[in-house]
Every structure is written in structure tokens, then in C-alpha cells.
Amino acid sequence: MPKLDESLLSDLPPFSLLERGQIRDILDQAVSRRYDEGTAIFREGHDADRFYLLLDGYLRVIRSTEGGEEIIVLHISPGQLFGIAKALERDTYPATSIAAAESIALSWPTRLWSEFAETYPGFATESYKTLGRRLGEIQTTLTEMATQAVEKRVAAAVLRMMNQSGRRTEDGIEIGFPITRQNISDMTGTTLHTVSRLLSAWEKAGIVASRRKHVVVTNPHELVLLSGAQG
Amino acid sequence: MPKLDESLLSDLPPFSLLERGQIRDILDQAVSRRYDEGTAIFREGHDADRFYLLLDGYLRVIRSTEGGEEIIVLHISPGQLFGIAKALERDTYPATSIAAAESIALSWPTRLWSEFAETYPGFATESYKTLGRRLGEIQTTLTEMATQAVEKRVAAAVLRMMNQSGRRTEDGIEIGFPITRQNISDMTGTTLHTVSRLLSAWEKAGIVASRRKHVVVTNPHELVLLSGAQG
DNA sequence: ACTGAACGTTGCTCTTCGACAAACTCGCGG
DNA sequence: CCGCGAGTTTGTCGAAGAGCAACGTTCAGT
Numbered sequence: 001m002p003k004l005d006e007s008l009l010s011d012l013p014p015f016s017l018l019e020r021g022q023i024r025d026i027l028d029q030a031v032s033r034r035y036d037e038g039t040a041i042f043r044e045g046h047d048a049d050r051f052y053l054l055l056d057g058y059l060r061v062i063r064s065t066e067g068g069e070e071i072i073v074l075h076i077s078p079g080q081l082f083g084i085a086k087a088l089e090r091d092t093y094p095a096t097s098i099a100a101a102e103s104i105a106l107s108w109p110t111r112l113w114s115e116f117a118e119t120y121p122g123f124a125t126e127s128y129k130t131l132g133r134r135l136g137e138i139q140t141t142l143t144e145m146a147t148q149a150v151e152k153r154v155a156a157a158v159l160r161m162m163n164q165s166g167r168r169t170e171d172g173i174e175i176g177f178p179i180t181r182q183n184i185s186d187m188t189g190t191t192l193h194t195v196s197r198l199l200s201a202w203e204k205a206g207i208v209a210s211r212r213k214h215v216v217v218t219n220p221h222e223l224v225l226l227s228g229a230q231g
Numbered sequence: 232m233p234k235l236d237e238s239l240l241s242d243l244p245p246f247s248l249l250e251r252g253q254i255r256d257i258l259d260q261a262v263s264r265r266y267d268e269g270t271a272i273f274r275e276g277h278d279a280d281r282f283y284l285l286l287d288g289y290l291r292v293i294r295s296t297e298g299g300e301e302i303i304v305l306h307i308s309p310g311q312l313f314g315i316a317k318a319l320e321r322d323t324y325p326a327t328s329i330a331a332a333e334s335i336a337l338s339w340p341t342r343l344w345s346e347f348a349e350t351y352p353g354f355a356t357e358s359y360k361t362l363g364r365r366l367g368e369i370q371t372t373l374t375e376m377a378t379q380a381v382e383k384r385v386a387a388a389v390l391r392m393m394n395q396s397g398r399r400t401e402d403g404i405e406i407g408f409p410i411t412r413q414n415i416s417d418m419t420g421t422t423l424h425t426v427s428r429l430l431s432a433w434e435k436a437g438i439v440a441s442r443r444k445h446v447v448v449t450n451p452h453e454l455v456l457l458s459g460a461q462g
Numbered sequence: 463a464c465t466g467a468a469c470g471t472t473g474c475t476c477t478t479c480g481a482c483a484a485a486c487t488c489g490c491g492g
Numbered sequence: 493c494c495g496c497g498a499g500t501t502t503g504t505c506g507a508a509g510a511g512c513a514a515c516g517t518t519c520a521g522t
Binding site: 423427430444 | 501
């Protein structure tokens with residue numbers, strides 16, 4: 001295991017208040033690992049024996065029904081803690097995490113979570129902030145799902161990914177990780193067919209451009225209108 | 232303000248580890264209040280200046296869209312803490328709480344949350360457990376909403392309320408708070424018309440019996456089948 | 463360069479469920 | 493005891509979107 005550089009953590013909120021030596025200690029206890037696209041970091045219901053920090057890449061957090069259908073609950077971007085079941089006093093993971101793109105994450109044994117929370121100022125605070133944000137996100141998704149028509153939901157989902165991971169290109173803003181129609185339908189509770197039709201229509205209207213597994217939003221403003229912002 | 236009795240808290244998880252004197256201190260700082268059916272305890276987006284404990288009654292936690300539609304995110308039963316935005320480092324409430332039945336709640340100023348969490352063993356732990364459970368519940372609702380047909384969602388929603396608040400009667404198990412078809416449709420993202428049709432059909436099939444604003448489940452087993460447990 | 467698998471498109475049909483409409487009933491306040 | 497309003501029921505209609513099917517396209521691996 002190569003020695004990890006302190007600059008990896010020093011700018012991230014959960015660690016930004018700490019001194020060099022403290023960060024060193026934390027890093028020395030961490031395991032770093034790479035995950036190929038499509039690999040599971042952990043699975044729903046399994047023992048929550050470690051917690052994680054995403055250094056690079058993107059994750060999908062999914063839940064599956066007994067019927068075998070999967071729905072994507074949220075995405076995780078670099079710099080975020082995840083798998084922090086312990087913060088909520090759970091001993092199993094409540095959902096499955098899959099690498100949406102090739103990703104790198106640090107992890108620590110669960111027992112260190114309480115130790116970090118007690119020892120390092122701001123660590124617990126930031127963890128709980130993260131959870132609070134996620135709870136809010138999920139509630140928003142839920143309300144959308146319950147009240148909005150499919151087209152608006154899909155538009156909103158694409159916008160959310162764009163805002164979270166978008167990077168400028170010459171044509172517009174590209175979603176920063178590979179994504180299939182099936183993935184989008186799993187976020188919005190619809191079918192890949194319907195998503196395909198919508199994206200085709202939007203492509204004709206000059207709102208998006210999509211290649212296989214990649215989506216570029218060329219006219220974000222129009223997409224916002226479609227998403228039905230303020231009705 | 233009448234002096235509150237210590238037995239109010241002594242059996243509840245967040246306080247069960249505490250001594251008599253500590254509970255006295257906590258109670259002396261609490262404000263107790265009654266809320267009529269339909270009254271809001273606090274509203275989404277407002278300053279989270281207090282946190283609460285439901286002593287008696289039932290609450291609906293709702294979120295509303297810009298379009299004015301409301302959806303019910305979850306229900307809260309007696310003995311639960313709520314409005315604990317502070318635990319997630321939020322300074323506004325993320326949703327609105329409405330009394331579903333006449334209810335009584337204690338409340339404390341937000342700043343005491345951290346104090347309680349530090350001073351009283353088990354208090355923070357229990358708060359986070361509550362949040363963890365709710366996060367799980369919401370995720371379940373979300374997956375259901377995304378993958379299940381209306382009938383299954385409604386069946387699941389009725390079952391959930393039955394399990395949470397049901398009380399035995401001679402005819403079956405009655406949901407413990409007033410509930411309209413509109414309320415059920417707000418939980419399941421459908422219309423009151425559809426819910427009315429479903430309940431009528433179930434009534435004919437001998438699965439439920441409903442009077443105005445009240446629902447009794449007469450054949451829970453059949454309802455579980457309808458909810459599509461294990462496909 | 464070839465092949466198969468994964469991903470995407472499109473047309474058609476069929477069902478579910480939302481929208482609109484109208485009437486009924488229960489329970490409360492005057 | 494009456495009238496009003498909130499809650500409920502039931503019917504009809506139409507549109508949104510799921511299901512099914514078939515085909516096209518891109519890519520990774522050999």
C-alpha cells in the first residue's frame with residue numbers, strides 16, 4: 001500500500017479543521033481501493049463493517065424490490081462520506097452502492113467512526129450535514145415521483161445529475177459519469193423505452209445531445225422549463 | 232403551566248437511562264401544548280427554533296410542491312421525537328407537521344438539543360436511531376412509489392398505518408387516527424377517486440370496513456397478499 | 463476484422479388511472 | 493331539527509405511458 005498524501009483530505013469539509021498530524025493519523029488507518037465501473041462497494045442488508053469516503057468517481061445508491069426491480073435513490077460525488085450507517089446507529093447498510101464510473105474510495109472500520117466523531121472537531125457535524133442533505137434530496141425525489149408526470153421527472157433527474165457532476169464542453173454541459181436510458185428510468189420509476197423516446201424528442205428539439213452512455217445538455221434553460229420549475 | 236409528571240418520559244427510549252432528577256430537569260425546561268386536529272406544529276422552511284416530543288396523538292409529515300399538491304412523507308406516533316432538524320445540522324425544518332388527530336407534544340428550544348445530546352447518555356443515540364428508521368421508511372416508500380402499481384401502493388400504505396397505530400376492535404384492526412381518502416391518496420401519489428374505488432372494492436371483498444374518516448382492516452392477511460409481498 | 467452482447471430506437475397495442483361530472487351521506491353548528 | 497359543507501361514491505371518457513416486438517448501433521474482446 002503506497003503512502004497516501006495528506007492533501008487528499010485536507011480540503012474536504014469533514015477534515016478541513018484538522019491539523020497535519022491528525023490527518024496523517026486518519027490516513028494511516030485508511031484502506032484505499034479502486035472499483036471498476038459496475039462494481040458494488042457494499043450491498044443492502046450486509047453488515048456495516050466499514051465506512052467510506054469517495055475520492056474520485058461516482059456512485060449510484062440503489063435499492064431493489066423483491067421483484068428484482070432496482071431504483072436509484074441518489075448519486076454520490078467525490079469528497080462525500082458514504083456507508084456511514086453507524087451515524088444512524090444501524091448495523092447493516094440500508095442500500096447498495098455501485099460504482100457508476102471507475103472510482104477510488106478510502107475506508108475505515110466502523111468502530112473508528114465514533115472515535116473520529118469524538119476526537120476530531122467537525123467530523124460528526126459534517127457527517128450529519130451530509131445525511132441531512134440526503135434526507136432532503138430523497139424527500140424531494142419522493143414528492144416529484146408522487147406528483148409529477150414522467151417527462152418532468154426525467155427532466156428534473158437529468159438536471160440534478162447535470163448540476164451535481166456536469167462539466168462544460170463545447171456543446172454544453174455533460175453529465176460526468178456514464179449513464180444509460182435504463183439508469184435514468186431507474187431513477188424516475190419509468191421504463192427505458194419512455195426515457196429513450198423523451199431523449200430522442202429533446203435531441204430533435206436541440207435540448208440535449210446524447211451518445212451511448214453519455215448525455216450532454218445543450219440547452220439547460222429549456223430543460224428547466226420542461227422540468228416544470230414553479231409550475 | 233401545570234407541573235409535568237416524570238412518568239411521562241421515564242419509559243421512553245431517549246430518556247430511559249436517566250435518573251429521576253435528570254428527567255425533572257428536562258421536564259422543567261419543556262413546554263407542553265395541545266394541538267387540534269388539522270393544526271400545524273411547524274412548517275417546512277421555517278426556522279427550526281424548537282424540537283419536539285409527541286406525547287399523544289398522531290402527526291402527518293407533509294411536503295408540498297409549488298403546484299400546491301401535498302404529499303404525506305410519513306406519520307409520527309406517540310413517544311417519538313420530531314422536528315430534530317438540529318441533529319442534522321439544519322437550521323430550518325425540512326417538512327411540515329400537521330396533527331392528524333388531537334395531539335399533545337412537549338417542546339424545547341433548539342439550543343438544548345446539543346446540550347441534551349452531550350449531557351444525557353442515550354439521548355443522541357436514540358435521536359439518530361429515529362432518523363435512521365425514518366430514512367429507511369422514506370426509501371421504502373420511494374421504491375414502492377417507483378415500482379408498484381397503485382393498488383399495491385395503497386394496500387401497503389394502509390398496512391403500514393395499521394401496523395403503526397392499529398388497535399384491535401371486534402371487527403378487526405382499526406387505524407388509530409382519522410384518515411380521509413384524500414389523505415391516503417396523498418400518501419400514495421394517486422387521487423381520492425381511485426382510493427375510494429379501491430376501498431369500495433375491498434369492502435365488498437370483506438377486506439376492510441370503512442366509515443367516514445375511519446378505516447378498519449378486517450382481513451389483514453388478504454391485504455398483505457394484495458400489497459404484493461414477495462411478488 | 464468479426465462476433466456477440468450491451469445499449470438504443472421506434473412503431474403498435476392495450477391497460478391503467480387520472481380528469482371531469484354529478485349525486486349522495488354523514489355529522490356538526492346554528 | 494334543519495341546512496351546509498366536508499367527505500365519499502360512482503359513472504364515463506380519454507390520454508399517458510407500460511408492454512411487446514423487432515430492428516439498429518456501438519463497443520469490447522478475440
